[in-house]
Amino acid sequence: MLDANLKNQLKAYLEKLTRPIELVAFLDDGDKSRELKGLLDDIASLSTRISVVEKEDAGARRPSFTIGEPGKPAGIRFASIPMGHEFTSLVLALLQTGGHPMKLDDATIEQIRNLEGDFEFETYFSLSCQNCPEVVQALNMMALINPRIRHVAIDGALFQQEVEARQVMAVPTMFLNGESFGSGRSGVKEILAKLDTGSAERAAKELASKPVFDVLIVGGGPAGAAVAIYSARKGIATGLVAERFGGQVLDTMAIENFISVQETEGPKFATALEQHVKHYEVDVMDVQRAEKLVPGRVNEIHLASGAVLKAKTVILSTGARWREINVPGEREYRGRGVAWRTARTATARSSRASASR
Ligand SMILES: Cc1cc2nc3c(=O)[nH]c(=O)nc-3n(C[C@H](O)[C@H](O)[C@H](O)COP(=O)(O)OP(=O)(O)OC[C@H]3O[C@@H](n4cnc5c(N)ncnc54)[C@H](O)[C@@H]3O)c2cc1C
The missing domain is CATH 3.50.50.60 (FAD/NAD(P)-binding domain)
Incomplete structure (x- = not known):
């Protein structure tokens, strides 16, 4: 599944692991499940600290897999074969689960740890989406810090029926505890500000x-x-x-x-x-x-x-923002069918070869 070059790079990264990791796969007889199994086996072959097991769980999406410490509940699940733009998210999830430090300041880590409640996040993404990895990586980190946060990153192309049933019109789109939580690029700070309203009050003070x-x-x-x-x-x-x-x-x-x-x-x-x-x-x-x-x-x-x-x-110095035309539903369907295009994008595309900004 992984070519020799990618295997070498990944092997070097996985040397940073300080804790064992268990990848738990939920598979069926389909081609995509076979592809995923190939990827997980490749990863496990690159580090003695990584093991792969298969489990039966009628409720789990297939194919999917979790990343966690052996014998402990895992907060991170990929319902996908995370290559393309999500390969970095996969590597980071492996490293961070394996003890590699996250790039988050202590105050933010503490704030995530102190969040009260149970948070089941689902993010729909596509492998070609450039804004998706930030959301996937943010929620994965949060799931690693606080065991009451769980995150499933779902490749919409593999779960089309869900995408249609839930009317996902753009990626990334997040759901929290089954309800729409937002769409578009966001990092840990933005997600935290939405979750932790108490923190907004503290910050205001x-x-x-x-x-x-x-x-x-x-x-x-x-x-x-x-x-x-x-x-x-x-x-x-x-x-x-x-x-x-x-x-x-x-x-x-x-x-x-x-x-x-x-x-x-x-x-x-x-x-x-x-x-x-x-x-x-x-x-x-x-x-x-x-x-x-x-x-x-x-x-x-x-x-x-x-x-x-x-x-x-x-x-x-508040720059520019997308101009709204005040039609009904414009805000509600932002990122779910309503999109903006800059004159800059249009002209840049047609004259990219000769353009110099
Ligand atoms: C898709 C795209 C591609 C681009 N490609 C290029 C490129 O290739 N090369 C290039 O040179 N330029 C490019 N640009 C343009 C470039 O990004 C802008 O020229 C530049 O960002 C303008 O900087 P700015 O600081 O004036 O404003 P902005 O970048 O718009 O920043 C405005 C800031 O003000 C904040 N803000 C706004 N309102 C409030 C408020 N009420 N309260 C608090 N904060 C607020 C915003 O959050 C933001 O931090 C591109 C822009 C886009 C959208």
Whole structure:
């Protein structure tokens, strides 16, 4: 199933495992089950710490498999053969289950651990979807941290009847405890903010107690990040509040001709922006939506959470967003049939060969 090159790469990664892993397969007589069994056997052949077992479970999707520690309930399940864009999600799930640290800060890990309740997540994805791995990887990490969170990543192409019955119109689409939870790209922070409403209140209280900033930037795209860096470098008390740090670059994999960067990927570019900003003393307040600016000697930015931030100077760098045309159902069906297309995308496609942005 895996070619020699991929096996070599995977073998090197799997040397980082410090704990045993059990892959539990739920299979039938179909071709896809045989394909999955081949993949799991290949993986197990690359590390002595990985074993594969087959189990019967009438309620389980087939083919599917779980990744967990031997003898313990597993929170991660793939109802798919996770190749394509999801191969990275598979590798990360193996490494993290096997003891490799996750790229999450301690406060976030603690917040996930403290979530109360039982959370059964299902994510529908496609192997060619570029926005899906972030959601799959976020929910897998959450399932590893908190045993009351379970996540199944489902390849819609293998489970068409479900896709139709549940009216999944776009990927990624998430369900929580059988109810629609949202669609489109989202990471751990966004999912947590939706789940842990108590945390939103705590965050609002913390934000409300911030001192007056010299400069407060609203917007965390490339423009807001640039302002923050130049402001903080001058020793000015700088805050940056953003609904989604990174901005529009997160909506695309292909970023070209951003001055000095000939070609990169959107998420990579956004991570570089974040690292650059964090190199300076900037108070970054992510996943916070500003709703109102009240100008004055000290300006106020009112956030959706109810908190009010104060600053001597406010800089708005809120970029662009998809324009709505206010037709019934537009918001409800966003990502489920309603989509946007930029003039940039259209012109770039037709003139890609000669275009230089
Ligand atoms: C699909 C796509 C492909 C692209 N490809 C390229 C490319 O190849 N090369 C290139 O150079 N450019 C490309 N661009 C354009 C590029 O992404 C933008 O020019 C750039 O992101 C603009 O930066 P910005 O900081 O002004 O705004 P944005 O990136 O739009 O950032 C705005 C910020 O403000 C925040 N915000 C907005 N409203 C609020 C609010 N009320 N409260 C709090 N925060 C708020 C947002 O969350 C975000 O953090 C592409 C854009 C898209 C969508």
